Amino acid sequence: MKAAIHRGRSGLDGLRVGNMESKQPGPGEIRVRLKTAGLNHRDLFLMKGRHAADAPLILGSDGAGIIDALGEGVESLTVGTEVIIHPTIGWDNTEEVPVVPEILGGPRDGTFAETVVIPADNAFRKPTHLTWEEAGVLPLSALTAYRALFTRAHIKPGEHVLIPGIGGGVATYAMLMAQTAGAVVSVTSRSQAKLEEARRYSVHRAFSSGGDWSEELQGEKVDVILDSIGPATFPQYLEVIKPNGRIVSFGASSGDAVEVPLRALFFPQLSWIGTSMGSREEFGEMLRFMEEHTIAPLIDRMYPLDEILDSFRRMTAGEQFGNIGLRIG
The missing domain is CATH 3.90.180.10 (Medium-chain alcohol dehydrogenases, catalytic domain)
Structure with a gap:
């Protein structure tokens, strides 16, 4: 063969x-x-x-x-x-x-x-x-996105989900799935072309990863951040996430080591959650979700x-x- x-x-x-x-x-x-x-x-x-x-x-x-x-x-x-x-x-x-x-x-x-x-x-x-x-x-990207959003973050309709680094498979599946579940979705990228592409899918806000995130969000705070980047963007997360918010990490494209002031986690009651891939049970759930909502x-x-x-x-x-x-x- x-x-x-x-x-x-x-x-x-x-x-x-x-x-x-x-x-x-x-x-x-x-x-x-x-x-x-x-x-x-x-x-x-x-x-x-x-x-x-x-x-x-x-x-x-x-x-x-x-x-x-x-x-x-x-x-x-x-x-x-x-x-x-x-x-x-x-x-x-x-x-x-x-x-x-x-x-x-x-x-x-x-x-x-x-x-x-x-x-x-x-x-x-x-x-x-x-x-x-x-x-x-x-398979792998959609399963990773599904587990991150539903098993780990437990997103709810009306919550604001931020996806830094839009463009890859997991991020684009997460965008579509979160919107289908009734969440408000915002995205970032270093590429203007990718931001323009994301706007075609009616995201709430699409802005440069290198800008001032609080300013770009116009003071809005987010409930959930899906993190595939790591140290390059992590400090920004702490500026824009709501108290009781969830940061779900599934990648580390900018490196493994993140320095986090612990008070920035425990005073606002934040949850920092790891995830990767998913189970056979979740794969079946993900396929049913995709079929029910005809997501491609x-x-x-x-x-x-x-x-x-x-x-x-x-x-x-x-x-x-x-x-x-x-x-x-």
């Missing part, structure tokens, strides 16, 4: 399209012939941390396709079923959080290939309102598998608004 294989060097220099033997599913597993797959920043982080001595790896956590083989004992699914892949392996119940969740696409081979073998429990029927392109880019991903650009290096260069440049995906089958 054709696959995007990472080996020999770290970073994008180690990524090449080549051929690998297609695996057969074991007991309790299925094989999916992929139609589409989606890129995540996680793929870049994994490539950066790999070394010449590491075994070849097929990256990719997101994908959708058609089941073409069943392993022993699989009775709930049939060959020919159209499915979307839940990328978190072995995390079934929302409240039973694993120490380190296993995710498809490292260390287990992932979706940047013509076929992928996954546990049968990680296959969900593809929502009928989604195209193959939309289904392929949905915002797709920035789709590339053929042979042009995967170009797709990651676009992601590295931070140019996208929405998800970047691959057409495979």
